[in-house]
Structure formats: C-alpha cells, structure tokens
Amino acid sequence: MFKAYAAHSPGGELVPFEYDPGELDAHDVEIDITSCGVCHSDLSMWKNEWGMSQYPFVGGHEVSGIVSAVGSHVTNIQVGDKVGLGWHKGYCNTCGECLGGDHNLCASQKPTIVGNHGGFANKVRAQETAVIKIPDALDIHVAGPLLCGGITVFNPLVQFDIKPTSRVAVIGIGGLGHLALQFAKAWGCEVTAFTSASKMEEAKSLGAHHSVNSRDPDAFSALAGQFDLVIVTVNVAMDWGAVIATLKAKGRIHFVGAVAAPIELTAFSLIAQQITVSGSPVGSPATLATMMEFAARHNIKPVTEHYKMSQINEAFAHLESGKARYRIVLEVD
Structure with a gap:
C-alpha cells in the first residue's frame, strides 16, 4: 500500500490516505519519495x-x-537512481509529437495529478520516459520545483533559440519569475525584471541586470523597443499594449502565467514590428534533462521554504496566503 495525503472534496482537509497501486507496469518506475514541491497548480487542482x-x-x-523498483522493460533507469517526476507521468510515445521529441504536447499525455495520485505520498509510479535523472550536484530536496516551475521558464529559451x-x-518575480531570472542570466542574456517595488533589489540578487517597478507606467514607455523576449509569469491582466511596445522588431511576448482575462491586443501593434505572441506548457523529457544539467552546471536552484x-x-495555507518565497517543498517525515 502507498501512503499519501488526500483531499476528499474540493478544498477539503488533506488527510492520510492509503491506496493499492497494483502490479508494476513493465514500462514503469517506482520512486521512494524524499520530497515534493507544492506548486500553485496543486492548489488549483x-x-x-x-x-x-x-x-x-x-x-x-x-x-x-530514489528509484526502488523498475518494470521488466525499463532500460534507462536503475534501482538506486536519484530521479525526479514533473507534471507528466507518461505519454503515448507513438504520436507525431512524441516521435518528434515534443512529448509535452502529446494529446494522450498522462498528467501526474489529473486522474492519478501524485507525489504527496511516500511512493509514486510513472512511465520511464517521464522520469528524469537528477544530477549529483543538485540537492535532492530543492530539485523538485525545477521539474515544473523551472522547466516552464527554461523551455522558451530552448524553443525559440534565444541567443546569449x-x-x-x-x-513577475515569484515562483516562476525568480527561476526565469537565474536561467536567462546563466544563458548569457541581459536580463530585466519587472516587479513590485519591494522586490526590485532582490530581483538583482537573483540575476537581473536591471530592475523596474511594474506598477509604474512610465517605466514601460522608457524601455520602448528594448527586448527580444518578454516572459510573462503573472496571472493578472496588464496593459499589454505597453508591454508590446517594449519589444524590438521581431520580438516575442511569451506567456507562461495563466492569465485568466482575455489578452487585449491590437493587430497593428503586432503587424508593424512583426511581433509574435506565444505561450507554452512544461517541456519535453529531453528538455527537462537538459535543464537539470544546465541548473547543476550553473548552480541554479529555487528559493525554497520547507515543511x-x-x-x-x-x-x-501558506501558499494560499501568497506569502511563500518562492517555492514550498514537503519533505517526507
């Protein structure tokens, strides 16, 4: 039996829960969990x-x-390996997206916590393809948030061939943004943080070369035509026309924050400078593995609070209060 914490109704108390996972599938890996990050997506779910x-x-x-068991057809993961598991626990591995290396876009992807039991437990199982080795240089208790928050902001650097x-x-310098700063700086880019006045200096310590008050309209107009890429990590509405104006010709505004309100833009603001508007989910297993190696090489890690x-x-409750700085990690008792 796997021992976990479960809610039995929307927003209900998370209480001890046991379940029988059944026989280990031939292509699956069983993981003894040491820690698990708490993402805002967990809160929404x-x-x-x-x-x-x-x-x-x-x-x-x-x-x-740590891997405790492997299925009979597993070839790349061994018992004792230090590993991580992110938003997806499996893929079809046969569709055009999977065969092209874009597993994260697979229409038959299996989310770890949608219709499945996730990592708030002592053990979890997932398909070998979705299980990512954690480099020895990364602390196992802080690596978890890289598998969702980290890959969400690292993926655009790879997908859009961002140059040094x-x-x-x-x-937005929060759970996603504070990692985006670190990755973009290590990538070689000149990095500007748009954040609240209270976080401007902290943003610089996290990798920003420049820090700007996001609530100051004049700050946006002063930066007209400056950026090749703007990564939006917030989930609130903004003056998107003012943001678009900060882009260079052929620049891109890219959304990884789930902005609920419609994004209002004029076609002319895109046409005149050939601007691109895009969004992306988490990355493929290959990109996840690359991110882990990159993070280990450049000592990139989330700022975490541990329970x-x-x-x-x-x-x-702490996450829901909005006071978390910046990712919460649960360590198995």
Whole structure:
C-alpha cells in the first residue's frame, strides 16, 4: 500500500490516505519519495478550479526521490537512481509529437495529478520516459520545483533559440519569475525584471541586470523597443499594449502565467514590428534533462521554504496566503 495525503472534496482537509497501486507496469518506475514541491497548480487542482479534479485527490508533481523498483522493460533507469517526476507521468510515445521529441504536447499525455495520485505520498509510479535523472550536484530536496516551475521558464529559451546576446525581460518575480531570472542570466542574456517595488533589489540578487517597478507606467514607455523576449509569469491582466511596445522588431511576448482575462491586443501593434505572441506548457523529457544539467552546471536552484509532509495543510495555507518565497517543498517525515 502507498501512503499519501488526500483531499476528499474540493478544498477539503488533506488527510492520510492509503491506496493499492497494483502490479508494476513493465514500462514503469517506482520512486521512494524524499520530497515534493507544492506548486500553485496543486492548489488549483485541490480546489477543482479547472473543473477536472477527481477525489480523493492526491496532488504533488514536483517529485524528488530514489528509484526502488523498475518494470521488466525499463532500460534507462536503475534501482538506486536519484530521479525526479514533473507534471507528466507518461505519454503515448507513438504520436507525431512524441516521435518528434515534443512529448509535452502529446494529446494522450498522462498528467501526474489529473486522474492519478501524485507525489504527496511516500511512493509514486510513472512511465520511464517521464522520469528524469537528477544530477549529483543538485540537492535532492530543492530539485523538485525545477521539474515544473523551472522547466516552464527554461523551455522558451530552448524553443525559440534565444541567443546569449538577447535582451530578456521577466514580468513577475515569484515562483516562476525568480527561476526565469537565474536561467536567462546563466544563458548569457541581459536580463530585466519587472516587479513590485519591494522586490526590485532582490530581483538583482537573483540575476537581473536591471530592475523596474511594474506598477509604474512610465517605466514601460522608457524601455520602448528594448527586448527580444518578454516572459510573462503573472496571472493578472496588464496593459499589454505597453508591454508590446517594449519589444524590438521581431520580438516575442511569451506567456507562461495563466492569465485568466482575455489578452487585449491590437493587430497593428503586432503587424508593424512583426511581433509574435506565444505561450507554452512544461517541456519535453529531453528538455527537462537538459535543464537539470544546465541548473547543476550553473548552480541554479529555487528559493525554497520547507515543511514536513505531515505539515501539508500548513504548507497549503501558506501558499494560499501568497506569502511563500518562492517555492514550498514537503519533505517526507
């Protein structure tokens, strides 16, 4: 039996829960969990804000742990390996997207916490393809948030062939943004942070060369035509026309924050300078592995707050309060 913490109703208390995972699939890996990050997506799923949660709900998709068993057809992962598991626990591996290396776009992807029990537990299982080795240089207790928050902001640097000479702006320095700053700087880019006045100096310590008050309209107009890429990590509406104006010709505004309100833009603001508007989810297994190696080489790690797994309700309350700096990690008792 696997021991976990589950909510039995939307937003309900997370209580001890046991379940039988059945026989290990030939292509699956079983992980003894050492720690698991708490992402805002876990909070949304816990509350069924997206209308697709199933109960009992066991969240957790930023898993770090040690492999304890492997299926008979597993070839690349061995018992004892230090590994991680992110948003996806499996893929079809046969569609055009998977065969082209874009597993994260697979229409038959299996999310770790949608219709499945995730990493707020002592063990979890996932398909070998989705299990990522954690380099020895990375602390296993802080690596988990890289598997969701980290890959979400690293993926655009790879997908859009961002150059070391590029100028990159990051809007919102929180759970995603503080990692985006670190990755973009290590990538070689000149990095500007748009954030609240209280975080401007901290943003520089995290990798920003420049820090700008995102609530100052004049700050945007002063930076007209400056950026090759603007990564939007916030989920709130902004004056998107003012943001577009900060881009160079052929620049890109890229959304990784789930802005709920419609994004209002004029066609002419895009046409005149050939501007691109895009968005992306987490990355493919290959990109995840590359990110892990890159993070290990450049000592990139999330800023974390740690709780015991048994303190999961306290951790959720802290995340819900908006006071987390910047990622929460639950360590197995």
